[in-house]
Amino acid sequence: MNRRLDGMRRMLATVRQTKGVPKWMLYAGVGIVGLFVFLAIFAPIVAPYGFDQVTSGGVRFPKQAHPDSTHLFGTTVQSTDVLSRVIWGSRTAIEVVVLSLIFSLIIGVPLGLFSGYIGGKLDRVLVLIMDALFAFPYLLLAIVIAFLLSDKIGQGIVTAAIAITVVYVPQYFRVVRNHVISVREETYVDAARALGAPRRTIIRRYVFANVIQNVPVIATLNAADAILTLAALDFLGYGIQPTQAAEWGYDVSRAIDDAGAGIWWTGVWPGLAIVLLVTGFTLVGEGLNDVLNPIIRYRRIKRPEIPAEETS
Amino acid sequence: MSGAAILSLRGLRVWYGTEGDPVRAVDGVNLELHSGQTLGLVGESGCGKSTLGRSVVGLLPEAAAIAGEVSYEGRDLAGLSPKEMRALRGPDLGLIFQEPMTRLDPLVTIEHHFRETIRTHEPGIDRKEVRRRSLEALAGMGIPPTRFEQYPHEFSGGMRQRIMIALALVLNPKVLVADEPTTALDVIVEAQILGILADLRRNFDTALLLITHNLGIVAEACDRVAVMYAGKIVEEGDARDVFAKPAHPYTRELLRSTISLETTGLHYIPGAPPNLIDPPPACRFHPRCPSAMKVCADIHPVEVAPSPGRRVSCWLHGPEGQIPPGGTAPLERGEIALAEEA
Amino acid sequence: MHGQGTSLRTYVLTRLALAVPTVFVLLTLVFLLMRVAPGDPISAALGGHVSQQELAKRRHAAGYDKPILEQYATYMGDAVTGNLGTTLTDHRSIGSILSENGTATLELSVIAFIIALAVGIPVGVLAGRFRDTPIDVGGRLFGIVVYAAPVFFTGFLAQLLFGSALGWLPTSGRVGPITEFTLDKTTHIYLLDTVIAGDWSAFWDVVKHLILPAVTLGLLISGIIIRLVRVNLLQTMKGDYVEAARARGISERRVVMQHAFRNALVPVVTVAGLQFAILLGGAILTEETFNWPGIGGELVRYLNNRDYIAVQGIITVFAIAVVLISVVIDLVNAFIDPRVRYG
Numbered sequence: 001m002n003r004r005l006d007g008m009r010r011m012l013a014t015v016r017q018t019k020g021v022p023k024w025m026l027y028a029g030v031g032i033v034g035l036f037v038f039l040a041i042f043a044p045i046v047a048p049y050g051f052d053q054v055t056s057g058g059v060r061f062p063k064q065a066h067p068d069s070t071h072l073f074g075t076t077v078q079s080t081d082v083l084s085r086v087i088w089g090s091r092t093a094i095e096v097v098v099l100s101l102i103f104s105l106i107i108g109v110p111l112g113l114f115s116g117y118i119g120g121k122l123d124r125v126l127v128l129i130m131d132a133l134f135a136f137p138y139l140l141l142a143i144v145i146a147f148l149l150s151d152k153i154g155q156g157i158v159t160a161a162i163a164i165t166v167v168y169v170p171q172y173f174r175v176v177r178n179h180v181i182s183v184r185e186e187t188y189v190d191a192a193r194a195l196g197a198p199r200r201t202i203i204r205r206y207v208f209a210n211v212i213q214n215v216p217v218i219a220t221l222n223a224a225d226a227i228l229t230l231a232a233l234d235f236l237g238y239g240i241q242p243t244q245a246a247e248w249g250y251d252v253s254r255a256i257d258d259a260g261a262g263i264w265w266t267g268v269w270p271g272l273a274i275v276l277l278v279t280g281f282t283l284v285g286e287g288l289n290d291v292l293n294p295i296i297r298y299r300r301i302k303r304p305e306i307p308a309e310e311t312s
Numbered sequence: 313m314s315g316a317a318i319l320s321l322r323g324l325r326v327w328y329g330t331e332g333d334p335v336r337a338v339d340g341v342n343l344e345l346h347s348g349q350t351l352g353l354v355g356e357s358g359c360g361k362s363t364l365g366r367s368v369v370g371l372l373p374e375a376a377a378i379a380g381e382v383s384y385e386g387r388d389l390a391g392l393s394p395k396e397m398r399a400l401r402g403p404d405l406g407l408i409f410q411e412p413m414t415r416l417d418p419l420v421t422i423e424h425h426f427r428e429t430i431r432t433h434e435p436g437i438d439r440k441e442v443r444r445r446s447l448e449a450l451a452g453m454g455i456p457p458t459r460f461e462q463y464p465h466e467f468s469g470g471m472r473q474r475i476m477i478a479l480a481l482v483l484n485p486k487v488l489v490a491d492e493p494t495t496a497l498d499v500i501v502e503a504q505i506l507g508i509l510a511d512l513r514r515n516f517d518t519a520l521l522l523i524t525h526n527l528g529i530v531a532e533a534c535d536r537v538a539v540m541y542a543g544k545i546v547e548e549g550d551a552r553d554v555f556a557k558p559a560h561p562y563t564r565e566l567l568r569s570t571i572s573l574e575t576t577g578l579h580y581i582p583g584a585p586p587n588l589i590d591p592p593p594a595c596r597f598h599p600r601c602p603s604a605m606k607v608c609a610d611i612h613p614v615e616v617a618p619s620p621g622r623r624v625s626c627w628l629h630g631p632e633g634q635i636p637p638g639g640t641a642p643l644e645r646g647e648i649a650l651a652e653e654a
Numbered sequence: 655m656h657g658q659g660t661s662l663r664t665y666v667l668t669r670l671a672l673a674v675p676t677v678f679v680l681l682t683l684v685f686l687l688m689r690v691a692p693g694d695p696i697s698a699a700l701g702g703h704v705s706q707q708e709l710a711k712r713r714h715a716a717g718y719d720k721p722i723l724e725q726y727a728t729y730m731g732d733a734v735t736g737n738l739g740t741t742l743t744d745h746r747s748i749g750s751i752l753s754e755n756g757t758a759t760l761e762l763s764v765i766a767f768i769i770a771l772a773v774g775i776p777v778g779v780l781a782g783r784f785r786d787t788p789i790d791v792g793g794r795l796f797g798i799v800v801y802a803a804p805v806f807f808t809g810f811l812a813q814l815l816f817g818s819a820l821g822w823l824p825t826s827g828r829v830g831p832i833t834e835f836t837l838d839k840t841t842h843i844y845l846l847d848t849v850i851a852g853d854w855s856a857f858w859d860v861v862k863h864l865i866l867p868a869v870t871l872g873l874l875i876s877g878i879i880i881r882l883v884r885v886n887l888l889q890t891m892k893g894d895y896v897e898a899a900r901a902r903g904i905s906e907r908r909v910v911m912q913h914a915f916r917n918a919l920v921p922v923v924t925v926a927g928l929q930f931a932i933l934l935g936g937a938i939l940t941e942e943t944f945n946w947p948g949i950g951g952e953l954v955r956y957l958n959n960r961d962y963i964a965v966q967g968i969i970t971v972f973a974i975a976v977v978l979i980s981v982v983i984d985l986v987n988a989f990i991d992p993r994v995r996y997g
Contacts, residue, residue: 259813271807278802304334401903
């Protein structure tokens with residue numbers, strides 16, 4: 001158990017020691033993501049209204065109203081409050097991302113681990129399948145899967161999450177597998193093998209701990225992509241049913257009609273939310289990569305002062 | 313050996329910055345190199361010899377600070393602008409690296425490398441002349457002209473090192489620094505390369521600084537040898553003399569540690585290489601020296617010349633007058649500590 | 655040692671040969687994907703609109719009542735010979751969809767890709783060369799934000815600015831209605847067609863319509879390219895051969911541009927080429943946003959109409975295109991990097 005955490009501990013230590021540009025990227029990114037996670041969790045409290053609420057106190061909201069004190073971000077053509085929908089949209093986004101992350105990790109990482117370590121026919125077949133999936137234009141794949149699934153289990157958060165998972169599993173698989181292949185030839189693994197350790201133990205203790213370091217970077221960058229994919233799905237109408245939850249992409253798709261009339265608030269706020277959250281995740285991913293990737297890690301070291309020679 | 317030194321280091325100190333205290337890689341070195349002379353610089357890994365070699369050519373990393381004087385043909389290199397320094401690199405000061413496999417750009421041919429190198433320093437030169445000189449340099453290294461337009465990955469390690477040497481020599485530098493040029497190569501190739509380097513002093517009057525941890529190479533190819541320990545030169549002299557009669561205990565221990573066909577038992581110097589961030593006080597070798605005296609731990613040895621052309625930094629050679637009373641008594645110390653990391 | 659020419663040729667042939675099994679796997683994947691849907695395409699598309707008898711007749715005609723392996727064989731055979739069939743709902747041949755809408759997507763994707771490279775590579779190089787300076791931070795931030803903005807949002811903003819407020823550039827469609835009717839569509843690549851016809855006002859019309867979608871998509875992809883070029887440049891600048899070149903007195907500028915940059919391009923070419931797959935995916939969104947009559951838009955339409963034959967045909971085309979692209983990438987790689995040729 002200790003060994004598994006050792007890798008994580010070392011990684012966290014490196015992160016804490018970092019200075020300069022990567023530090024600020026990480027802080028900014030974590031801050032942004034944290035904000036949205038907060039909004040997602042506390043949506044019922046923070047949002048002034050429900051995501052499809054059109055009345056309050058018996059009075060119907062105005063249609064496409066300009067932002068004002070009662071509706072800080074204005075209202076849509078369906079009389080829903082834009083601010084509330086943006087906040088509730090955070091919940092949708094975070095839920096889908098977390099779900100797809102869990103699915104991808106549960107499927108992609110073990111597959112990569114075993115495929116890379118055991119090799120042979122299993123490995124070759126898996127690599128072929130994963131490469132084929134990887135080669136597919138991702139949005140196409142997501143759309144088709146979402147479409148097919150919606151016939152079976154309806155259009156909801158789980159469907160969207162599964163569609164996104166299918167698109168990103170090959171990435172986790174590939175990265176983990178490649179790393180496993182390079183690690184398994186290392187001497188310490190050889191030593192463990194020579195000592196007679198069973199395969200599962202070797203994988204669990206040595207390979208896993210080492211490989212796991214790669215995952216956070218990919219996970220954050222994938223989270224960024226996942227949000228974009230989700231928004232795209234919703235924009236095209238294959239994502240989440242509007243009756244089930246608020247989603248930013250859907251809101252923008254509805255807002256396009258408004259653009260002609262110069263109504264900007266229905267599209268700008270949800271759109272900005274997407275940009276902000278994706279940027280947040282990307283900043284975390286890039287920051288982590290700068291810190292952890294030994295190839296481009298860069299500790300700014302100052303040139304020392306050499307004191308004048310003392311005659312001893 | 314011509315009169316004035318073509319390259320002269322005085323009080324050279326090169327310290328690397330770290331997150332904590334600086335690493336004193338080179339900590340007060342005086343050295344002279346003459347044209348047509350080969351000087352071997354030996355020492356353990358991590359004693360600062362590579363840093364010394366690079367400071368001659370001015371190729372130190374950002375985090376390195378340099379103090380003292382590096383004079384080439386009488387000019388202090390520290391005063392030069394980066395552009396002037398760059399102009400010297402190649403036609404005046406050359407550097408050969410240790411690992412040849414990765415030192416050539418894999419995307420371009422050997423011809424391209426030569427053309428680029430020559431044209432950088434002689435822009436007006438015409439293609440035919442570039443080709444002639446390059447082929448000549450390569451021929452000197454035993455590389456046939458038919459391979460001139462091939463790519464680096466088509467050559468073996470030994471051949472790549474020879475190409476690197478040819479690239480360095482094609483500009484006829486007056487001073488050439490070879491940093492462990494044969495460490496990554498097998499013995500047969502090593503012999504070839506050493507032969508080539510040995511010829512340099514005869515054919516071109518080049519001053520060669522040969523950096524290595526292998527004493528055998530020095531014995532074979534060098535006129536003089538300087539022994540380096542913990543950032544300082546502890547002994548210097550004619551190669552044959554130093555090896556026949558080493559003056560410094562470290563040199564003596566190094567020689568005893570080398571393995572030959574007659575070796576029956578392994579000899580090693582106890583203790584670990586010194587910490588360059590916080591080196592031992594006074595004589596830096598005293599914690600590991602079998603002949604250490606009390607004065608060795610108190611006062612830094614004064615450099616003396618036990619015979620003409622020889623210098624050594626060790627209290628065993630005096631000067632007697634500067635040793636305080638009782639200083640010559642053997643140094644008492646506990647078990648020689650092993651390195652912190654096992 | 656072989657001469658350069660023969661080994662490059664051998665590489666090309668080997669690579670093309672290797673493409674075959676990949677296409678095979680992809681097509682199988684498509685086949686399976688299409689069969690996952692409950693029932694069969696014909697019932698899905700026409701069920702409820704025609705009688706049961708008619709349905710059965712059509713199913714039989716299209717071969718959907720045959721055993722699955724036979725269907726597989728027919729599908730693969732058809733795909734390879736280029737006979738992808740006709741759509742169910744509006745009886746267009748897949749071929750015509752390709753030549754009309756496929757070219758629209760192609761035109762858009764190629765221009766967008768060029769923009770992506772033209773912006774991405776220089777910014778990436780500057781960011782890497784001047785690491786951790788404001789140039790670097792600015793360039794990276796630009797790349798990140800530009801990628802984070804979904805195409806449809808940028809499209810929305812464009813609509814706002816140009817549609818209602820400024821109106822210089824059209825925000826919808828591939829050409830204006832006049833050009834649509836008068837243009838002689840020989841290649842279906844409108845940029846070329848207008849030049850061939852010598853019709854300069856039409857050419858201008860085409861360009862005006864191309865600007866917004868191509869720039870939107872291109873900038874998005876440039877975000878990825880910036881990151882890619884920067885990271886690879888940082889890596890190659892640490893290379894041993896870079897240091898060795900400096901030791902020979904070669905100028906910093908030359909060292910970076912000639913040696914570090916060109917070596918950095920090698921992995922970039924591979925990944926950038928794969929971005930083309932993203933481009934095709936991104937094109938769907940862009941086409942929807944700007945009403946660009948491309949193949950992505952058609953896909954969406956047929957999907958909504960449950961015209962699985964059409965969907966299958968279009969996806970098959972995409973799959974083959976992706977394989978072709980990866981072959982091209984490998985060939986470009988072999989051209990740049992001599993080490994690749996010797997396998």
